[in-house]
Amino acid sequence: MNEFITKLRRISGTDSVLTDEDSLAFFSQDVYRTGCRPLAVARPCSISELSQMVAMATAQGIAVFPRGGGISYTDGYLPTTTNAIVLDLRGLDRILTISAEDMYVTVEAGCTWATLDAALKPLGLRTPFWGPFSGGKATIGGSLSQGTATFGSARVGPSDVAVIGFKVVLSDGSIVTTGSGAQPHHTPFFRHYGPDLTGLFTSDAGALGVKAEVTLQLEKRPDAVQGLSFAFTDVTACFEAMAEAARSGLAGEVFAVDAELLRQSAGNADLKRDLSTLWQVGRSGSGMLDGLVRMARLAIAGRNFAKGIPFTVHVVTEANDITRLNGNVAELRRLISPNGVEIANTVPTVVRAQPFPALAVTAPNGRRLLAIHAIVPFSVGNELHSLTERIVARYADDLRANNVIVGYSFATVGRSGLLYEPVFYWEDSHELFHRRETPPDMLAGMAQFTANPKGRALVQKVRDEMVDTMFMHGAVHLQIGKAYPYLRDRDPALVALLNALKHHVDPKGLMNPGALGLATPNPHHG
Ligand SMILES: Cc1cc2nc3c(=O)[nH]c(=O)nc-3n(C[C@H](O)[C@H](O)[C@H](O)COP(=O)(O)OP(=O)(O)OC[C@H]3O[C@@H](n4cnc5c(N)ncnc54)[C@H](O)[C@@H]3O)c2cc1C
Numbered sequence: 001m002n003e004f005i006t007k008l009r010r011i012s013g014t015d016s017v018l019t020d021e022d023s024l025a026f027f028s029q030d031v032y033r034t035g036c037r038p039l040a041v042a043r044p045c046s047i048s049e050l051s052q053m054v055a056m057a058t059a060q061g062i063a064v065f066p067r068g069g070g071i072s073y074t075d076g077y078l079p080t081t082t083n084a085i086v087l088d089l090r091g092l093d094r095i096l097t098i099s100a101e102d103m104y105v106t107v108e109a110g111c112t113w114a115t116l117d118a119a120l121k122p123l124g125l126r127t128p129f130w131g132p133f134s135g136g137k138a139t140i141g142g143s144l145s146q147g148t149a150t151f152g153s154a155r156v157g158p159s160d161v162a163v164i165g166f167k168v169v170l171s172d173g174s175i176v177t178t179g180s181g182a183q184p185h186h187t188p189f190f191r192h193y194g195p196d197l198t199g200l201f202t203s204d205a206g207a208l209g210v211k212a213e214v215t216l217q218l219e220k221r222p223d224a225v226q227g228l229s230f231a232f233t234d235v236t237a238c239f240e241a242m243a244e245a246a247r248s249g250l251a252g253e254v255f256a257v258d259a260e261l262l263r264q265s266a267g268n269a270d271l272k273r274d275l276s277t278l279w280q281v282g283r284s285g286s287g288m289l290d291g292l293v294r295m296a297r298l299a300i301a302g303r304n305f306a307k308g309i310p311f312t313v314h315v316v317t318e319a320n321d322i323t324r325l326n327g328n329v330a331e332l333r334r335l336i337s338p339n340g341v342e343i344a345n346t347v348p349t350v351v352r353a354q355p356f357p358a359l360a361v362t363a364p365n366g367r368r369l370l371a372i373h374a375i376v377p378f379s380v381g382n383e384l385h386s387l388t389e390r391i392v393a394r395y396a397d398d399l400r401a402n403n404v405i406v407g408y409s410f411a412t413v414g415r416s417g418l419l420y421e422p423v424f425y426w427e428d429s430h431e432l433f434h435r436r437e438t439p440p441d442m443l444a445g446m447a448q449f450t451a452n453p454k455g456r457a458l459v460q461k462v463r464d465e466m467v468d469t470m471f472m473h474g475a476v477h478l479q480i481g482k483a484y485p486y487l488r489d490r491d492p493a494l495v496a497l498l499n500a501l502k503h504h505v506d507p508k509g510l511m512n513p514g515a516l517g518l519a520t521p522n523p524h525h526g
Pocket of ligand 1: 031065066067068069070071072073075076077089109110131132133134137138139140141142143144145146147148149150205206207209210211212359360361478479481512515
């Protein structure tokens, strides 16, 4: 094995291949769980290095687990065998081309959404889906490999809609180009030319190959932005208001939280961070006066503005000028107000002022967290929520005894999808992953808890029941990883096709084995 590590190091230098205990432990953990400890962590810095590393590993029967920013919680990149390397793709972080004329951008897959957004903003451009809340760490390759929602999602849907083409390294090290860039003298400006093979590699959890480059659509960045917030006493009215906002097509983001989630996310009062937030809000105004007004409103509303309100809905709308923005705002108020009460727009204002803040990977109070989700049609939201609440009620005593709390957040994805997200918070020890990935000043202010294996097992049990209920109600999932029942009772003809594709691109089954639940290879092959 030492020979393999030495050869890996020859490809990209000694520092790019880690084998120390701490690194192996860190790279075998995600936000939620721990996988097998790999042989090494390799960090390619070019597509050629990546292709050589993958080819060398698989030639020796060593499995490859691609990892971007690493801040997912569905075992997506966790090794399922110790005979493995983890590929840390954050070394592939360059922005390769920005074409303002042809409206596309090509980046290496390890570039973060925050880095891309910072480069596009001065040009008055952005991508139609432009990042998750975790975009300071989440990579574009990671997000597109598992499907991500947030900024722009109410208008255009999940991250996949923004992609035009990929360069993907397959398990033998060969490189596939999708989209219009796949022919000589053709730029990657267009996705649809014959069968959509770009789509094949979206949300594949890295089971089909490692994305090395991504080309994304560009759009003009609107100049005027406003957030609106509303309070609701019951979930039915909350969902109806969200659906109305989504159907109107006037909102970039529509999201909601229940009182418990808001309480868990609020954190301890922190003057330094609050002032920095106010400053960001001020800077995000379209003029100095507007900025000051926003800061003053936010300061008055303070941290406790929504304390105890059962559900708050937050909507962000954009336009190219103030007149059109005011029109959108008036229309959204008309659609949402009938069942809700407008409140201070603190949440959307802060979110848009600082879309990619430094984030903890636990709750700000130090509790461990696990978010699970389903995307369902709006017509199913109420029933799914009442059944989920019934599960929580059935386990209420156990949850209390084991210090587990459940909160909810919701968002719209495109015109017809309700993203329904129960979030578990529980008292439990922090792993190396949580200590390293939480900003030190936040970590210093957090409570530390002792290991709570009973609480952890309970979270998994309740989670599994909720996911079964989601399945029974026609849910689909982003971020399938190795955790959601993607293949359960799926059309056999489709499963056969998928397995054949997997077999073609990864005949030995060494590309992120376990991801999507795809079949392991025939042991008699190669
Ligand atoms: C605090 C917090 C906030 C979050 N906010 C959001 C949010 O707003 N919206 C949302 O949808 N999600 C959110 N998430 C979940 C997660 O951060 C995002 O989905 C994010 O896009 C994951 O990107 P990543 O680069 O960290 O991917 P990783 O976690 O590194 O990987 C995800 C999957 O993609 C695969 N992969 C990674 N890179 C590649 C590649 N180049 N080629 C092939 N496969 C690859 C991995 O094997 C894995 O299966 C949040 C998570 C946290 C902890």
